[in-house]
Amino acid sequence: MNFPIPQLSLSFYGSALPIILLSVTSIIALLMGVSKRCNSVQSAIWINKISLFAALLIIIRLYGISGSASEMFLSGGFVAGRLGYFGQGIIVAVALVVSLLMGVSYIKAKFFRGEIIALFHMVIAGMLTMVATDDLVTLFIGLEMASIGIYALIGYVSPNKLSQEGAIKYFVLGSIAAAILLFGFAFLYAATGTLRISEISVAIGKISGHSWVELGAILTIVGIGFKMALVPFHMWTPDAYEGAPTGLTAFMATAMKTMIMVAAIRVFENGLSGVHGVWVPVLGFMAAASLLFANILALAQQSVKRLLAYSSIAHSGYMALALTAMSGGVRQYSVPSILFYLISYVIVSLGAFAIIMWLENERCENIIVDDLTGLAKQHPFAAVALSVFMFSLGGMPPTVGFISKLYIFNAALSNNLVGLVIIAAIGSTISLYYYMRVIVRMFMMEGSPVLGSLIKPQRSLTTTVIVGGSVALILLLGTLLPEKALRVAKHSAAEVTGG
């Protein structure tokens, strides 16, 4: 048999370097586990940090030199363009921050093993693949690489009942969702005869009204909606978030979300915009349901991680709202608004999870909202920082959360989605209530001695720098520099929106 050997240029290797780097280090970390001579956790951690840092530098450099058009390699298997670099950059940056935070976490002392680094790098490599591909099969492989690694990590990093439950739940439901997604891709392939996203959109133009395309689009949106954690496919989120060690929760809430949003932008804007009449109502419904129900369900949560899980469902709802506004009408807002929202959400979430990890250090168990009582007195700066995060999640100015919400409103209203915006407004008023519950606990109630004394976290320079940095970024992007981040979002979206 004669396979044509793909002609790969140097620029392909250049732009695929982060993925290659992480895959190789993943294998190295795995082998280090079995080797007797260098079986040291410490060296695995160093490999992890150095390779992530190198990958981040490469991606930033590539983003800087790339033009607005994207390059395709391996017949669409790999796309090198700003949108992809944007997603990759966020994912790697998040991974780096999470690694640094995990370094100071109690998990490291108790459960850390070299294989975890191997799994972690595999997850990242899968994510990096998924955000930079034009091919549905490669996209699926990237998704599964990321998901399977995450399933394993949830149950493996710190084995206890809660995390086992979260892992199993996520695994079972996630597999079903993956099957549905694959089913959708199969229908799309059957109808259009191609697996390339950009070619699907051309083919759809020729065979409009084909029911297999529509079925494929519906199944795809269900599969992606599951990974985005939109209501009614959100059931796994609170359990998985609660069960996972907090660092991993932070990673899932931010990097997973970035991955799936960038992939969704490609699939829906590039591939399926021709049948937007089919998926826009479905997505609009899921966005509205997420905005309302997730926020209402969050009201009743005691565990801080569950609360943030429901809040993350609601934030997916905002991004889905902008995704709904993508097809038809004015197109220049929706994609950049999603990307800007991702920037803001990632910064805020990492900060919030960093504080939670820091508080958890002494307790090895989930903290509940009541544990935060009186935090303002013991740790005023942590309390102020956490309230900045809460206000930003709630979308109050002068934080970046407000600007990102305004951008989403702009995107939605430019296509006259007034009803959805009103639902979003109601939802975010509800959300402000539970974000403020955290603030009320910290500032407005006196600490009860039992719970208050349990929280005696040690000082940690890493946490301080990360938390301080995200507070500074939130306030700066909300006041002085929103334009800078908006420009990044617009540039990254240019290859999709063509503007």
Next chain:
Amino acid sequence: MQLINSYILSFLVFMPLIAAFAVFLSPSTAVARWVAMGSSILVFLGGLHVWYWFDGTSPALQFVESYDWIPTFGVKYILGVDGLSLLLVVLTTFLMPLVLLSQWHIDNPRQKAFLALLLSLESGMIGALAAMDMVFFYVFWEAMLIPMYFIIGVWGGKRRIYAATKFILYTVLGSLLMLAAAVLLYFAHFRQTGVYSTSLLDLYSVRLPLSGQMWMFTAFAVAFAIKVPMWPFHTWLPDAHVEAPTVGSVLLAGVLLKMGTYGLLRFAVPLFPDAMVVAAPLLIFCGVVGIIYGALTAWVQKDAKKMVAYSSVSHLGFVVIGTFAVMAGGELSVEALTGATYQMINHGISTGALFFLVGVIYERRHTRMLSDFGGLAENMPWFATLLIIATLSSVGLPGTGGFVGEFLILMGVFQAMPVAAIFASLGVLLGAVYMLSLCRKILFGPLDNPENKVLKDLCPRELGYLVPLAVLAIVMGVFPNAFMGKTKPSIEHLAKHYKNYSLDFKMGYEMSDKSAN
């Protein structure tokens, strides 16, 4: 002078914020106190400077500063004052040193944070009054809630958490719908002109069909009505006022509530004039109901602070009906509008003073129940004098500011809608009844409670922040023109041209030529 005039509004807006950081980081409460006081006096002087240099013959927006903020959305950093906001800005800068003086004696570890919150609140208030860009305004409008939320929630009374939460949720829901309407307006402006801009000066030029105006006007009017608060959106106010610490109440009544009425004048009326004309009878109805309902509810209160809080509902009802007095010819009544803007200031001063005075006796006795007091005039003559002045100004006795405001409003509304004016004047009458009974129950009658016999009269520090308010209440009644003069062109401009409103502007650096005034 040119340099000062070019940046004076930015100074007023951001100086308190910078001071707030300094206060928060200062080593001791004593230092914090002086930093706070120094900066607020500096800002007050800045306010007076604006007042002095303001060109009272022109309706234009003055001391304008304009820079790009978020070019992607066409959002600009525009600050400016005209006759509608001038007095409110000066009032805000004037109240702040008094508020800080009333906090002078408190010395505990949390006090630094409290002073920092007060200063950042001042920043937000002045910013909201001076911002002339929709989004820029909105940032201040919402950011202002955060310090007030903490002031009520941390330093408030027993039900403070409930009150603070209610306060912020109520306001935010209204504001978000207003934001959505503002974004729709922004797109309407884009469709008509091809330019993306959120500058109010541009948005004034948008002409919308009545049906579109109605929706957006509703969103704006509800957001501002919640803030005013207009009946039936007033329920957060008594809670917030009663639970807030004294200075929180003073600033809430003095400035924050005025944001609602100011917003109606600045945004709702000129942006959606046709919808406003249609909705005016309903709004006047709500205003009149608010006047009478607030007065009747205040009458039966046993808690002095609650009584003053409900009197605010009643008094702001006057401002509301003054805002929407559409005359037969389609113009707004100049008298009513003048009265409304005047009443905003006057209410800020008299009600601010009343909250301070209630705070004074609460601090001494730790109760505000009217039944616990009586006969205080005997051993607290200064307190009695000042309470009577504040009360009389609040009920609108001739010779006080309250009279001027209410009289002008009633005169204007009578020409536009006689029935409303008649019912509203019932409110004046009721106001006299409950406010005087407040005075009577606290000051007169037998001094039989032994705890009251030992109460000390006002100390010099307390006189220091109460006397200026009392003097101002009287001066505003005797020389109203000194205050109204500069606001007149703007108000006439709004009244006559609200249907095709536009604002000229004078940049800050053009303001130095005093001889041209």
